[in-house]
Amino acid sequence: MFTGIIETLGRVVAIEKDQSNVHFTVESTITHELKIDQSVAHNGCCLTVVKIEGDTYVVTAIQETLDKTNLGEWEVGAKVNLERCMLLGARLDGHMVQGHVDTTATCISVEDLDGSWKYTFRYDFDQPTVAKGSITVNGVSLTVVDSEKGLFSVCIIPYTHEHTNFHTFQPGTKVNLEFDIIGKYVARLMEMQKA
Template identity: 35%
Template structure:
């Protein structure tokens, strides 16, 4: 579990293909501030993707990328020299900020526009057009709600369900702390929608399905509605009393 508060920006210094599964081994350097308490097997979110540390030294750490990670994230597009957002897994004694971030990237989005607004930076992102995954994620994107972009917890300023786009604003402090401010139109970012929203949406959808099919608690509700309708029809003389 993570918070979406980026601790450090590291640099990709090595990208080696795996012979076994089509994945890669990546090495990130200039990472000493997040390696003081590191152990093999620890989780570090890299651009929002929860990855397992396989090796490390005082300045660098290695992780493996499986095909699923390559399909879901922008990590496969990284080249040596690219910088990435990093956050260690949440510790029990840590003050909690941001929002609950799982480190399970849902999809990628493309930067559609980027422009300064006073000392802030406004960005709009385009989700993959009309895919089942996009349609399932849109209910969890709401103005003033949370979204995780390349691992950073950010506030949504606008959502256009029809265009399947969403927008955020970076204050000056965030521009200094995140790799997002150095990206350009057309670049891809990792997106994880608010997990709480996903759970609520699923629970509501399941409840509505039960009502529609008349099963579970929905059957009791359906019976109550039928009795009310029948009573009204009898009072109006549509049905015999």
């Protein structure tokens, strides 16, 4: 489990294809605190550390992960939002995040609000958002501002803009989405009642 509070930005320094899998080598300031077999969220996608060397570590994405996330679009030099698993008994500053990406969305606009930024995203997935509800975008726990079918917006404070990869987003940027787990269960229960 994660919280959606990003610890640091990592940088992809190498990409190696291995049959249908892809190994990503990531450089980060938290590498020295990681261990083999540890789960780390990368743009909200939970991946397992398989190798550590100096200030870099390696994670592997299988085809299923590449198909459902934006990892297949990563290039060497890409900035990646990183978060280690939450500690049991610690404060939950964001919201409960599983690290299981539901779908991707496309940024359709970035609005400078003179001290904050408003980002609007479009997605094609049968899960609603709720105004003032929680959403995870590239692993960042955020509050939904505007909510329509297949469309939502979030507002970003300067700290989040600087310390996550949101500052790299522009119209056309593909991001990972994880919808609120409680909302997903409610939607599923309502769907089952209709059947």
